[in-house]
Amino acid sequence: MGYVTGLRCRECGTRFPKQLRAFCDECFGPLEVDYDYEAIAGALTHDLIQSRPKTLWRYRELLPIDGEPTVGLHTGGTPLVKAGRLGRALGLNQLYIKNDAVNFPTLSFKDRVVAVALSKAREFGLEIVGCASTGNLANSVAANASAAGLTSFVLIPANLEQTKVIGTLVYGTRLIGVNGTYDDVNRLCSEISGRYNWGLVNVNLRHFYGEGSKTFGYEIAEALGWRAPAAIVVPMAGGSLITKSYKGFKELEQLGLLEDDVKTQVFGAQAEGCNPIAAAVKRKSTDLIPVKPNTIAKSLAIGDPADGYFAARTILKTGGWADDATDEEIIEGINLLASTEGIFAETAGGVTVAVTKKLAEQKRLPKDEPVVIAITGNGLKTTEALDLTLFNVIEPKLSAFEELLDERDWREQAAALAS
C-alpha cells in the first residue's frame, strides 16, 4: 500500500485528492505529493531499505505509487564515485560524483522520474503517455513505455542531437519534432494536455514524476553512510532535480534516517547561453527573467524553467550559489572529467564540472568536506559536441609504432609519469 495522502499546491497550499492534474485550480501553481510521514517513519528503516535490491524502489515508501512498481524495476542504484583525481585538479579533498550517466535503461537521471511517472500512469489505467523533452526524457519515456506496452508520443525541438533522436526512435515511439525551442514544445504539450486525456509525464503526471528525482538524494545520503553531503552541485534545466534532491535529504532527516542534520549547501550549474536560474541567484532573487537558449548543452536549454523559482529559492535558502559555463568551458569540463575519472558525461556534465571548477576557484565549496557533483547523462548521447576524430594511423609494424612514440614524445611522457 502507498503512503500518499493527496496533492498540495506548492504555491498556495490548496489540497487535492491524488489524481491526474497539471496545476492548482486556485492559483495555477504546481502541485506536490503529500505523504503520511508519521506512518512512513514507523515502517521505513535502514535495515528494510538495505534488504532490498539496489534500485530506486528500495525507497518505495517515499514514492507516490499505491501498489507494486511496474515500470523501471532496474532503475537507480547508480555509483557514488570518490573522485580523487578530479578533486585534486579542483582543490577539493572529498569530491564525489553521483554517476547517473550509467542509469538504466537509457543512461540518464530521467530514468528515475520516468519509472515513477509510468508506474503511476499504469495505476491510473492510462494507455497513452508522452512528454516534452530536450532529449534525455525522450529516450527514457520511449524506452520505458515500450517495455511497459504503452503507446507513447514524444515531442522534442526539431534541432536536437542526432544521437538523442536515434535513441528515441529506436523504441518505436511516435516522435514529433517541433520547429522551435524546448519552451515552444513545452507550451504545445501544455495545450495538448488540456485536450487529450493522456499521461504526459512532465505535464499532468509532473507531481508524481518529480518525486523520482528525490531518489538521487536518497542514494547519495545512503552511500555517504546516511549523511547528507556538505554541498551538492547540480545542473539545472527545468530546475526540478536540484530541489528534489534536497527534498530527498530533508525527508530522510525528518524520518530520523540520517546520522546528522542536513547542512547541505545547494549549488546550481547552467550554461552561459541559457542561465535564467543562475542569473536570478546572482541577483540574489527568485524572480526569473526567461531567456532564448543558445548553448551546446541542449539538454539544459530551457529558457523558461518551470521549477526555476523553487530552484533559486532552495539555492539561496541553503547558502549555496549558482554559476554558468561557456560552450568552450563545457567542452573543457567534459574532457577534464573523462581524463581524470574515466567518466564520459554529456554536455550537461561538462556544465556541472566547469561550474564546480569556478565555484572551487571562488572558494565557495568546502575544501575538506564531502562535495557531490551530479552527472546526469551519458557522453555517448552528445558526441557531436566534441571534435574528436583525429588519431594516429600506422602500418602494422613495430618500427612504425616506435617511430610514432618518438615523434610524439610519448615515450618520454610515459617515462616521466612512471617515475
Place this chain on the structure above:
Amino acid sequence: MSQTILLPTPLRKHTNGLESIQLSATNVKGAIEELNNRYPGIKDRICEDGDQLRRFINIYVDGEDVRFLNRLETPLKADSEVSIILAIAGG
C-alpha cells in the same frame, strides 16, 4: 479590428466553456480588461496585485512570450492571436 484570445481549460469556467474569445484591444492589458468586462472576475485569475501577471501564467502574442516583448503593454495587431497558457510543464 478583432483579436482572438485563447484560454486554458481552467479559465474556461469563467467563459461558459468557450476556449477562444474575439475582442478588440490595442494591447494585452486592454485585452485582459475587455475580457474582464465580459466575464467579471477573470482578471483576478490572470493577474495579482493589480496588473502583475501571476507567476504561473504566461501570455503569448502571435507565438511570442510577452516577457520578451513589452509585457502587458505589448501592442496587438488587428488580427493578433493572444494565448494564455499555464506555466506547468518542463524539465
